[in-house]
Amino acid sequence: MSSRKTIDPSGFSCPLPLSDHPLVLMAHGGGGRLMNQLIEKMLGPALSSPLLDQRHDGAVFEAGNARLALTTDSYVVRPLFFPGGDIGKLAVNGTVNDLAMCGARPLYLSLGLILEEGLPMDTLWRVVQSIRDTAAAAGVQIVTGDTKVVDRGKGDGIYINTSGVGVVANSVSVLPANVRPGDALVLSGDLGRHGVAIMNAREELGLESDIETDSQPLAGLVRQLLDAEVEIRCLRDLTRGGLASALVEIAESTGLHLEIDESRIAVREDVRGACEILGLDPIYIANEGRFVAFVSAASARTAVDVLTAGQQEGGAAVIGTVSEAGPPGVTLKSRIGVDRIVDMLSGEQLPRIC
Amino acid sequence: MSSRKTIDPSGFSCPLPLSDHPLVLMAHGGGGRLMNQLIEKMLGPALSSPLLDQRHDGAVFEAGNARLALTTDSYVVRPLFFPGGDIGKLAVNGTVNDLAMCGARPLYLSLGLILEEGLPMDTLWRVVQSIRDTAAAAGVQIVTGDTKVVDRGKGDGIYINTSGVGVVANSVSVLPANVRPGDALVLSGDLGRHGVAIMNAREELGLESDIETDSQPLAGLVRQLLDAEVEIRCLRDLTRGGLASALVEIAESTGLHLEIDESRIAVREDVRGACEILGLDPIYIANEGRFVAFVSAASARTAVDVLTAGQQEGGAAVIGTVSEAGPPGVTLKSRIGVDRIVDMLSGEQLPRIC
Numbered sequence: 131m132s133s134r135k136t137i138d139p140s141g142f143s144c145p146l147p148l149s150d151h152p153l154v155l156m157a158h159g160g161g162g163r164l165m166n167q168l169i170e171k172m173l174g175p176a177l178s179s180p181l182l183d184q185r186h187d188g189a190v191f192e193a194g195n196a197r198l199a200l201t202t203d204s205y206v207v208r209p210l211f212f213p214g215g216d217i218g219k220l221a222v223n224g225t226v227n228d229l230a231m232c233g234a235r236p237l238y239l240s241l242g243l244i245l246e247e248g249l250p251m252d253t254l255w256r257v258v259q260s261i262r263d264t265a266a267a268a269g270v271q272i273v274t275g276d277t278k279v280v281d282r283g284k285g286d287g288i289y290i291n292t293s294g295v296g297v298v299a300n301s302v303s304v305l306p307a308n309v310r311p312g313d314a315l316v317l318s319g320d321l322g323r324h325g326v327a328i329m330n331a332r333e334e335l336g337l338e339s340d341i342e343t344d345s346q347p348l349a350g351l352v353r354q355l356l357d358a359e360v361e362i363r364c365l366r367d368l369t370r371g372g373l374a375s376a377l378v379e380i381a382e383s384t385g386l387h388l389e390i391d392e393s394r395i396a397v398r399e400d401v402r403g404a405c406e407i408l409g410l411d412p413i414y415i416a417n418e419g420r421f422v423a424f425v426s427a428a429s430a431r432t433a434v435d436v437l438t439a440g441q442q443e444g445g446a447a448v449i450g451t452v453s454e455a456g457p458p459g460v461t462l463k464s465r466i467g468v469d470r471i472v473d474m475l476s477g478e479q480l481p482r483i484c
Numbered sequence: 485m486s487s488r489k490t491i492d493p494s495g496f497s498c499p500l501p502l503s504d505h506p507l508v509l510m511a512h513g514g515g516g517r518l519m520n521q522l523i524e525k526m527l528g529p530a531l532s533s534p535l536l537d538q539r540h541d542g543a544v545f546e547a548g549n550a551r552l553a554l555t556t557d558s559y560v561v562r563p564l565f566f567p568g569g570d571i572g573k574l575a576v577n578g579t580v581n582d583l584a585m586c587g588a589r590p591l592y593l594s595l596g597l598i599l600e601e602g603l604p605m606d607t608l609w610r611v612v613q614s615i616r617d618t619a620a621a622a623g624v625q626i627v628t629g630d631t632k633v634v635d636r637g638k639g640d641g642i643y644i645n646t647s648g649v650g651v652v653a654n655s656v657s658v659l660p661a662n663v664r665p666g667d668a669l670v671l672s673g674d675l676g677r678h679g680v681a682i683m684n685a686r687e688e689l690g691l692e693s694d695i696e697t698d699s700q701p702l703a704g705l706v707r708q709l710l711d712a713e714v715e716i717r718c719l720r721d722l723t724r725g726g727l728a729s730a731l732v733e734i735a736e737s738t739g740l741h742l743e744i745d746e747s748r749i750a751v752r753e754d755v756r757g758a759c760e761i762l763g764l765d766p767i768y769i770a771n772e773g774r775f776v777a778f779v780s781a782a783s784a785r786t787a788v789d790v791l792t793a794g795q796q797e798g799g800a801a802v803i804g805t806v807s808e809a810g811p812p813g814v815t816l817k818s819r820i821g822v823d824r825i826v827d828m829l830s831g832e833q834l835p836r837i838c
Binding site for chain 2: 142144146148151152153154155156157158159160165168169172173176177179181182186188189191193194195196197198200201202203204205206237238240241242243244245246247248249250251252254255258259261262265271272273274275276277278279280281283284285286289291293295297481482
């Protein structure tokens, strides 16, 4: 075929050894080690730009006289509807939250639908209503869109991409590179609900529970932190790969050592029970309404107070610190007092969670 | 399921009669009448906002002190590689072009990949290289991204979403609502190459030809038109549904009557031959590097000169006018001198062309 490139004309060869990684696996989208390798050894180096190289939840840049954030996420969650939410709710809140994690005030979203031929139109209508209601609740507008249809069997009902634009105040700088030794790690709430709700909705599991997704827009909470003059270094929402993967990613990109205390991490009893039955560790489970804030030690208490006051449900806590020394990575002090190293998952725990 | 909504709590019912449209069909993504209905009777009314209601290729808004454009497109073209291009090239140029059609200078793109389990990693690498090279040629940066993987059989290799942000000069206003009677319709070049190249790449057709996609970034040409002080009212690139659908859409949204002259529309001989064999009309075929400019009558000649000077290949021409009277719609004077009404296709001519 005329477009076939056997040799990259620029002489740039892929840092990911393709012979060792011949095929895309589910885990390449799972938020763990393989996805990290795909990003660090193929997508990142090939598409390198100063903004992409920040490895943030979005890009913050100047355009015209404005300081803006741009972020994107595709949503392929299965099933489309689950306790407490659906793919439309995730698609709006997820992108609103990525903007919030950049310290931005979310304004405008784009909506890209990839529909499978034969999808019941009523299903699409339910998802569209959810998108509308979630956008209204989050205070954002859908301003542009695109719809594609793929052949029956070449999709899975609905895939959604939302991209978002927000405005970042000049005083705000929220970036992995800002994290420094002595900072506190503040977790915004309890872990694990979204992942357990999705697993439960997949009929093969059949757990009896009323656990619902924790999907919610986080921009309001971030704004409250900023208004309270909490010194925020970095924010990260805890989606694919959960708390563990988010922290390992930040530890590796900053070269710092993070220490967390398992006993400070809130997990609801029913979620913990479900995790034990399933053999899962809550720190790896995806959330859709939780984030970790790296803040100055002096701000930690205020941050917890703001997060506690700003939500109906509890669980906000200082869960650890950025260590003064130690190799890049994450150590967890377990409930029984034993230290262990936290790594990303190498395989795929929960495919298509978002 | 707890999230099941049988009644829309807002009392808003879908203007698209779902009993008449029970399932999503390929044509709902085809750029013709069914897609138009889906947008006008479901997505548009449900998600209505002043920007979305403009029915433009993107949204232009103020953010901070800047005037910006945001646009999004998903790419599901089949096959992934075809003469003159691939899905990565389309994904970059397509979104650059939607920004250009808003009169924006394209700056930053997001990249959302939906990969199918089992995709050869080498295929992904070829697409990533194409994305990199096309972005460099178009002068845009990929600044943020997302990767999802779906199960084998639930995708088709690679789907790509690109969203883009550009800056719009204060002096520029390029919108369907600006079109007025007496304006000239200027076509930027010859029609039909992209669609014929794709069809040819689908092995079932087996035409002998070296027709390549016309995919190219159009922002440079738009800039040259603006620099030459062409009075641009509206711009529209001629992708899914081709010239015909683009013009009908603008005629319907403005309530104006457009008259075009088939003899002024350039179609290469080999493209015309392929169309005749396939029973297709070139005005309905998708292009990825062509647009129509609605310009003041006084600017029409300059526009054609700029477009001719700015491209290696010809075909730029005044192909019609916005009529002073007549019902909303499009009339084509055929090569044999007969007038006929141009409508959108009701079915699906060429699925998954982009």
